[in-house]
Amino acid sequence: MAGDLAAVERRHRRLKRLKDSQEVEKANAALQLAWNSGLKPSAIRLRPELVSSARPVPAAEPAPPPVTRLLNPRGIALRFYLIAVFEAHCRLAPGKRWAGTRRLQGLQGWTNFVAVDAAFSSETGTYLRETKQERDAETSRLRQLQGALRTLEDVGVKRVQALVEVPKKANGRGRDYEDFRLMGESGRGPLHTPNLYSVPWPGDDAIAIPPDFFLRGWAHVLSPAEMATWLALQELSQTYPARHEESGVYLYAKRRKEQFGLLRDSYEDSCNTLEALGLIREVPQTRVVVTDKGPVEVSVGTSDSTSKLSFLYKPCRYQMVNEGFAADALDKTMKELIIRKHALERRQKNRE
Template sequence: MDRDEESLKRRIRRLRELEKNGRLRAVNGTLADVWREGSEPKTVRLRHSFVIRRPDVVEEPPAAQLLNPRGVALRFYLLALFEAQCRLAPGAQWTGGDRPFRGRRGWNAFIAVDVAYSSTTDTYARALERTQETKRIRQVKGALLTLEGLGEQALVEIPLKRGGKYRDHQAFRLMNETGRGAAALTPDYYTVPPVDKQMIEIPIDFLLQGWVQVLHPSEIFTWLSFRLLSAHFPARHRLSGNYLYAKKREHFHLLRDSWEDSCQTLVEFGLLRRMPTIAEATAARATQGIFGILFPQSGGLGGREDRYEPYRYQLTDKGLAADALETCMKELLIRLKRQGR
């Protein structure tokens, strides 16, 4: 994560480069065009099995295996689902269409990455756009290989070209959120999910405002877990927020440090709101009666100290309407300044 100064500066450096070269604005523009030319969905629907494992299995859910902080596999899979749901009706099986890898509407144009950075010189080399596009395509192909390499939970299939020697990345096929399954001859190809309250709903601004581009995979995963919790426990989410005890986090395969750090970052970015604990609400109620109405105490803590009570959070979807790059830059610079004290 970005709590140490070196990783924080690296993240800020990448965002500054995306701001300077206009890459993120271009990507957001491409995604907006794809959305407008399609069915203009208000949300992208995601099956729960992508982020939480079933009680009868021990494998990590697919999303939990895509948390490499420098990888783009999780991001690309969500963007591919976005593209599919803009183009296909509910119930339709994935078809790759004729989208190329190159060009302004190609798959390379769906992701914003700083491919021009040289670790040797610690500078950005101003390469030709064609060269940078080739590097972005390499990133996309790497993401496809990662998504294919999850065994029975593989999220894409990359066929071989005629002759069986080279992979045909252009002809990749998407799998459903659970993965291809154990039956090699009948892979579970992706179908657009129905409009169903049991789906995880990703507001379209998460993609069109650039949040999917600037958040780390662990932050995206944590945010998705809150979307699942809010869908399953809507009343609790509205009243006091959702939380995950350690035992419950195991179903998501979320590590404690990653979970807590991601929650804090999402709060700073305006995508989550930390709700008062029972102890905080009780203390506030002594001086502000309104807290007793807003945060009623539904049950005692059995005499435990407040430090044993988990923090609860609410999603703040209004924050998604903000420009992701601008918001993240502002908050990360504040964090860097705070750490330098």
């Protein structure tokens, strides 16, 4: 689990709060109800344009994919967009275009699908009481959902990559969040007519997301960077299935930055976390080292201290472990955070 001790403690504290308040449990139940009462899709299919830049025309700079604007660690914009795509799959047949039928709040409202933690006071070391005016859990969910919609609407130059549209109210005062419209994975587009979301056809190029990603709580537990990293690796695994099966998939720096818009530290930390959670596995490999006798392949982790070695960089290769999503996301992540916390505490003690 990536991150220093303070970051790990913050994340564990947040997840414990979500567990104690049953936020994730209740959101999972709402998503399960939508799946059970709907079409029960075997996979949620996401067009790769959300996380992967389209190939630019010659001599043009590639536009960053929309996901790069949704990587705020505490934001729920990416999470909500994926949940909205899940809801559309449960309700709409392939090829059907978006038509919203839910209110933001209420028994079947969108706020039932998201889990949010209460505000934490660093001064007192406690969470703000839910009875405080305008600090109750439902109000917090509504505010964060409205903030997510604003973030999703403000993507790309001139909002060309906007992932939702929120119209103004009829009286011109404020926005009508109830009537938001979901856009396709590449965004609204530059035309007068918006690119409304539609469920992909079976033959369309799409990233397959297991339903358990939503039904077992992973959509609420993984960070936006971890979600974006997993989606990038999942796309690669489906684009190069033989390579994935034989030796795993990987990202070199240029492709990671230009095609997927992922920074090195964020990508590597996310891979470490996803591996610790059992959602991907690193494939053992060899690396080429230059010795006095020429290039030699050695297993990862070995070295020859008697020779001057110059390692030629090879990125880590990964295989997807989609069955890992069957585990309870909250319990699994909290256990791994505790393991990481103890390891960091031991390391800090040894330094002292």
